[in-house]
Every structure is written in structure tokens, then in C-alpha cells.
Amino acid sequence: MDALDLARxxxxxxxxxxxxxxxxxxxxxxxxxxxxxxWARTGRPLFERMTRFWGQIYVIxxxxxxxxxxxxxxxxxxxxxxxxxxxxxxxxxxxxxxxxVAFFLESTFLGLWIFGWGRLPKWAHVACIWAVxxxxxxxxxFIMVANSFLQNPAGAVxxxxxxxxxxAGALFTNKTLVFAxxxxxxxxxxxxxxxxxxxxAYQLRRRTHEQEFFTRSMKxxxxxxxxxxxxxxxxxxxxxxxxxxxxxxxxxxxAVPLGLMMEGGNLLSMVVLLFMLPLIRKxxxxxxxxxxxxxxxxxxxxxxxxxxxxxxxxxxxxxxxEKLTVADAMTPGLTTGMVxxxxxxxxxxxxxxxxxxxxxxxxxxxxxxxxxxxGATATExxxxxxxx
Numbered sequence: 001m002d003a004l005d006l007a008r009x010x011x012x013x014x015x016x017x018x019x020x021x022x023x024x025x026x027x028x029x030x031x032x033x034x035x036x037x038x039w040a041r042t043g044r045p046l047f048e049r050m051t052r053f054w055g056q057i058y059v060i061x062x063x064x065x066x067x068x069x070x071x072x073x074x075x076x077x078x079x080x081x082x083x084x085x086x087x088x089x090x091x092x093x094x095x096x097x098x099x100x101v102a103f104f105l106e107s108t109f110l111g112l113w114i115f116g117w118g119r120l121p122k123w124a125h126v127a128c129i130w131a132v133x134x135x136x137x138x139x140x141x142f143i144m145v146a147n148s149f150l151q152n153p154a155g156a157v158x159x160x161x162x163x164x165x166x167x168a169g170a171l172f173t174n175k176t177l178v179f180a181x182x183x184x185x186x187x188x189x190x191x192x193x194x195x196x197x198x199x200x201a202y203q204l205r206r207r208t209h210e211q212e213f214f215t216r217s218m219k220x221x222x223x224x225x226x227x228x229x230x231x232x233x234x235x236x237x238x239x240x241x242x243x244x245x246x247x248x249x250x251x252x253x254x255a256v257p258l259g260l261m262m263e264g265g266n267l268l269s270m271v272v273l274l275f276m277l278p279l280i281r282k283x284x285x286x287x288x289x290x291x292x293x294x295x296x297x298x299x300x301x302x303x304x305x306x307x308x309x310x311x312x313x314x315x316x317x318x319x320x321x322e323k324l325t326v327a328d329a330m331t332p333g334l335t336t337g338m339v340x341x342x343x344x345x346x347x348x349x350x351x352x353x354x355x356x357x358x359x360x361x362x363x364x365x366x367x368x369x370x371x372x373x374x375g376a377t378a379t380e381x382x383x384x385x386x387x388x
């Protein structure tokens with residue numbers, strides 16, 4: 001492989017690993033916010049424990065996912081300086097907004113929610129987690145604005161050897177953005193919901209003492225999965241109205257992941273809407289169905305990666321559709337050895353973070369809603385030490 005192919009492989013691998021974190025964050029944030037709102041309205045301890053349990057999983061995924069996002073930013077200057085030079089004035093603006101939203105607003109509200117437990121007024125605390133959800137969605141919006149510009153460079157014209165933004169409205173109403181954003185948000189909701197379903201199925205199959213807790217969690221996950229998969233499939237098909245002519249013609253590298261994603265999504269939609277949703281009251285009691293539900297848990301992650309690959313590979317050989325090729329976007333002077341070194345380092349670090357993330361989440365799921373750090377009172381924090 002030459003330096004260009006290695007640079008493309010590097011971005012594909014790091015992008016896919018980062019997206020594993022992103023899709024779960026987008027899905028769990030609104031679900032935790034809903035649980036927190038139920039607790040604030042009813043005062044039931046069950047909803048408090050659900051908020052703390054699933055919220056702790058959300059915090060683990062968010063904290064590790066932030067680090068993987070930094071690597072994505074590094075690569076634009078490291079491997080793709082041609083893109084930064086040619087389109088940085090346009091492409092960089094939504095990325096800068098995403099950084100402000102993600103690192104400042106989202107992290108600030110998340111910190112207030114974590115450390116304001118028991119200190120902030122009840123509804124102010126609830127507002128913080130809804131603000132986390134809103135800023136997470138805003139972050140996704142700006143990322144999709146930037147990505148949609150690569151797919152369809154609307155609102156920009158060439159000015160010498162650079163692109164200049166002449167119509168911000170066209171940038172933010174890009175035809176490839178309008179349907180792609182709800183598709184991504186629906187996929188995130190579906191992924192987070194299936195994590196609820198799969199983890200609950202695992203605990204219920206073990207005949208846990210927390211029957212009510214995981215029965216309620218599974219039902220919440222099934223309803224959210226039905227909403228998420230409906231949005232994902234509907235807006236997935238709607239996206240074809242904004243695809244440029246010839247994007248997938250004679251392009252098997254993009255057609256294969258696209259076909260797998262579509263067929264997998266259609267099959268999952270039938271499983272959720274025709275099996276899981278109608279049997280929502282019985283599934284928590286049917287132990288024979290629990291292995292199936294657990295096996296379905298990683299499938300949304302796989303389909304999300306396939307969708308991202310189809311979207312990016314379909315644009316080849318263009319970095320910016322019919323404006324800048326991938327070869328011209330690459331940093332001049334990069335050697336195979338340089339890219340191999342950065343590829344090895346980035347993938348090793350991100351791969352390790354992904355493994356750590358899912359190991360920590362699996363440990364929380366296996367332990368169940370006890371000894372939770374998130375929202376723990378002073379008595380709960382002392383109890384582990386007293387027990388030894």
C-alpha cells in the first residue's frame with residue numbers, strides 16, 4: 001500500500017472506532033434524560049436507580065469517546081493539509097462550532113449534572129441532562145454539516161486556489177444534510193435502546209433479584225428501539241433524493257456496505273416492529289428469547305459503521321465532490337513510513353480505548369444497579385469501605 005492508501009485506511013479505522021462511541025452517546029443521552037425526568041415527576045426510587053445505572057454507562061462511554069474524537073481532529077492537519085488549505089475557511093467553521101459545543105457546552109452541562117447530584121434543585125438538575133442531550137445533538141448537527149459539505153459543496157465558490165463561503169444558508173440546508181441528520185440520530189437512538197434491551201435480557205436470564213428494574217428497562221428500550229429504527233429506515237431511504245448522480249454507479253467498494261446496511265436495517269426493523277414491540281409485555285419473562293436479544297445488541301453498531309463506510313466510499317475519488325480529489329487533499333511529502341507509524345499508533349490507542357470502554361460497561365452491566373458511583377450519597381460512598 002502506498003502512502004495515500006495508508007492515509008485513507010488510517011482515517012477509516014480511526015473514524016469507525018470513534019463512531020462506535022458517538023452512536024452510543026447519541027442514543028443513551030435522551031434515554032437517561034427521560035429516566036431522570038420520570039424520577040423528578042414521580043419521586044419513585046426505581047427511576048432514580050435507573051437514571052444512575054444507565055447514566056453511569058453513559059458517562060463511561062462519553063469520557064472515553066472524547067479522547068477518540070481528538071485523534072480525528074489531528075488527522076486533518078497531519079494527513080490532509082490539502083483539504084485544510086483548499087476548504088478550511090468553509091469546512092473548518094462547522095468543525096470549530098462542534099468543538100465549542102462538545103468540549104465547552106456539553107461537557108459543562110454534563111459536569112453540572114454529575115457533580116450537582118443532590119446539590120442542584122431537582123428541576124435544574126433535570127434541565128442539565130436535557131441540555132447535555134441538546135448539545136450532543138447540536139454537536140452531531142455541526143459534524144454532519146461539515147461532512148455534507150464534502151458530499152455536496154453547497155454555498156461555496158472557488159476564489160483563487162481556495163473555496164470561499166458565499167451562502168451560509170445553503171451550507172446549513174444542504175440537501176445531503178436534511179435527511180442524513182435524522183437518519184444518524186435515529187440510528188443512535190436505536191443503538192442506545194438495543195443496549196438497554198440486551199443488558200436487561202442478560203440480567204433477566206440470570207434470574208436477577210432486580211426483576212422490576214430490568215423489566216422496566218427492557219420495555220423502555222423496546223419502545224425507544226421501535227422509534228429509532230423507524231426514523232433510521234425512513235430517513236435512510238429519503239436520503240437517496242439528495243445523492244449526486246453516479247455516486248454509487250460502478251463503485252462496488254461503496255455498494256457492498258450500502259447493501260449490507262440496508263438489508264440488515266430492513267431485517268432489524270421487522271424484528272423490532274413485528275416481534276419485539278407486540279410482545280413487549282412477554283419478552284421480559286421469556287428466557288428462551290433473551291439470548292436472541294443479547295445477540296442483537298452489537299448489530300446496530302455494525303450497521304452504523306457500514307453506513308458510514310458507504311457514505312464515505314461512495315464519494316471516492318473525491319474528497320470534496322467534483323472540487324478536490326483525495327490525492328490532492330493529502331499532505332505533500334508524506335512517506336509510507338510516516339503514515340504507517342501514525343496509523344499504528346492511532347489505531348492501537350483508539351482500539352485500546354474501545355476495549356476499555358466496553359469492558360467497563362460490561363462490568364457495570366454484570367454488577368447491576370448496586371455500588372453505583374454516579375449520584376452516590378455519603379452513606380453509599382462509605383459503605384464499601386465499611387464492608388471490608
